[in-house]
Amino acid sequence: MAVGSDDHDRLDVQRGEDGIHIGFVTLVSIVAAVGGLLFGYDTSVISGAIGFMQALFHLSNFMKGWAVSCLTVGAVLGAAAAGSLSDRFGRKKMLIVAGILFSVGSIGSALSNHMGWFVTARIVGGAGIGVSSTLVPIYIAEIAPAHLRGRLVSLNQLAVVIGISAIYFVNRWVAGAGSPRWDVTTSWRWMLGLGIIPGIVFMGLLLTVPESPRWLLKQGAANRAFAILERLNGAREAKVRMEEMKRSIQSETGRLGVLLQPGFRAALVIGIVLGVLQQVTGINAIMYYAPSIFQQTGAGTNAQLTETIIVGLDNLVFTILSLWLIDKVGRKALLLTGAFVMTISLVVVGALFQTGNTSSPLILVFILVFVAAFAISFGPVVWLVIAEIFPTRIRGRATAIASVALWAADYLVSQTFPVLLGSAGPSMTFWMFGLMSIVAFLFTLLVVPETKERTLEEIEQHWGRRHTSSP
Template sequence: MTRLVQLKGVKLVEASLQSPKDGVSMKFVTLVSIVAALGGLLFGFDTAVVSGAVGFMEERFHLSELQVGWAVSSLIVGCIVGAAMSGVASDRFGRKKVLIFAAILFIIGSIGSAIPDTFTGYIIARMIGGIGIGFTSTLCPLYNAEIAPAKYRGRLVAFNQFATVTGIFLTYFINSGIAGYGDHAWDIENGWRWMFGVGAIPGVLFLILLFFVPESPRWLIKQGRPAEALPILIRIHGEEAAKQEVHDIKASFSQESGSLRQLFKPGLRLALIVGVVLAILQQVTGINAVMYYAPEIFKATGAGTNASLYQTILVGFINFAFTILSLWLIDKVGRKALLLVGSASMTICLLAIGIAFHTGHTSGPLVLIFILLYVASFAVSLGPVVWVILAEIFPNRIRGRATAIASMALWAADYVVSQSFPPMLSSFGAASTFWLFGAMSLITVLFTWRVVPETKGKSLEEIESLWTQGARKSS
């Protein structure tokens, strides 16, 4: 049985595929979440594509070492700006409109990065694309969290991270295929341009599909438009549950001031601390240092250039496979359990890698095995879980701005780690560098154990009440 539902002037046909148990239309929710998660695919593509292009660009534009670093990190600077703007913009104009704007920026950035005749033109285009990625990296998980049923919210929000690692993994092969299409001179003049330009294809697909998804129902209720939100919630939950959800969302808004100062009050102050600290810890435990510089790490173990590239692809595959495992586990075992087990395993792996470099036992498969275990541990825990928690823990009225603060902290930490890793390797040595990352992983274990609450199976309004109830108990 199908019925036509009018959503903002667009008629969409919905098959009645509701579970008799909980009344959730998983077809609708999953399709909407996949569309939003395409933003993660763009994120993964844009962060990985430069690894294959930068060597050819170095020859084309005669870049210095400093300029090579800027060619890589200029995207991250744009991401920080985009993340900082995403909260205010999405709270004012809506999640959907800002995501559409982000898709347009990404398309401009992809095409603009492919066509410049000057290095300055490339940097400008990369920063424009980075602003778009800053928007999507913040708002895609947030949008999914606001539209997903509590029972399935973890895996639906984690689609974003799955899409990100998929984008990274596929980009390795796209870069390899383009580089092999012509000779070295063609790669220097044209190959790197095609690597960046291909990104416009998923960007256009993302832009088109966004016109067929609804606005976040929680944002609509915040704007005083519950009549528009109710049909969306009915499609997700069924009629009775949807009416109750509208009531709960309205009640949560009545208890919120809508000011960021609310985040510094007892209870919600802890939510801000959890969000910002987890965002920073996700980066300072070293994952992007490993992902960005994996070939150089493997070369340091004695692997040849070709072997190090194959090992890097293996790292990408492990990241991809264990992110899929996380999608299956996150709503079964919970966010906190995954964080604890994953960060503890990362601590052990980083300690072992440091010992291998310290003792000089880096030949053979030992370092590769522990790096793969480290990446697997991250992929099943901090990678997807942090983004899920950031999308869940903040109050409805200020979720956009609060998530933006945490996301900006994450991107800033990413920039610091990516810029400082090569100097740390040369100044302190590989052993001390990996031990430092291991210490950060141990801090993650302790912080999660003592401070991070479990949010599995709770509605966003129930999670919000956890903080306020905690504040009342402590006062």
């Protein structure tokens, strides 16, 4: 029987003491999180391909940045459309569309013979990434119980990191499969084209999961929503959740303008600013351009790719650690700790470049410290908070606004990083990221609330109370 069937048959999976169908909830969350695997694969595959493409197409620093950042243009477009389309057609259907776009983009970019074709294909694939990055956290947040929501939503970030780590190995393997000339003409095509495999797997797995019960209830399909809630939570808890969701949805207007009310306006500001800060602290400059950064230290091609693999494994290990911490320590504490350590790391890396210690192993060490700090904080937590803080009726559209801001910031960083390295130099570039990490620390300290162990309805009521108490 498919996981997503709407009758009352139960999978033979152990329930927790509170009636929650832990196995079913986890299985559905893992399936959805495969969308994060596509995200990680497609955003980082370019790190291994761009050097060979630069040699083949004779790219300037600006065009090198454009070849990397054009994906994020598609991601902005996909994120912008994902909200309203998922509020209309459902989370599940739009995630399947994301898988289709990703697969088309992978094949199209691999077959490209000139930059115009390549950019078009990458924008198409990027649109799929924009859709999935917006909707996977929403989907998981809407099916997960409050006390497991942080851990389950963060499975998406874990999948992103697995995708990043996997592609570093793939890039290293493909680049070593032929001659240097073959690398320039062909290897990058295989790096990009192999992305169709996770794309097809994602689409197939999505056929086995149910639609979001909150979205179904919003559409008037109360019986289907309850059947899914019962399978997720057990009959008693499903009744409680159903009543909470009904009250929440009945109290909402469904108009995006509700986000301009004082309480919800604060939620919108937090979502947008956290999304931007996640990017302007420099994580994707490192993930997209890791070989180029290590080239600045004098490392050869094989050493560059090997050190990049080490960065990916570091990211993976500390993202796994974040799954254990996020529902224990809380969102805010992780953000504050991560921003502090990220700042120190970036300042040290900038200082090493400034003093000419480019061959020092400390550069790799502190880049690894930076990535580790990001992996337990701004990596998973920002996507989680964005998925948690908006009202049900407009969650898709509101989350899309924050996602668009995040991807626009990603575009800015990925487009300008090669130019900054060439003009301002690596030391000033890393110090700029360090300054943004200080801003991230202060914003979290002063503005971001703690949402640990609150239901989505309780978080929504929190913003509503702020609205009614405003003058």
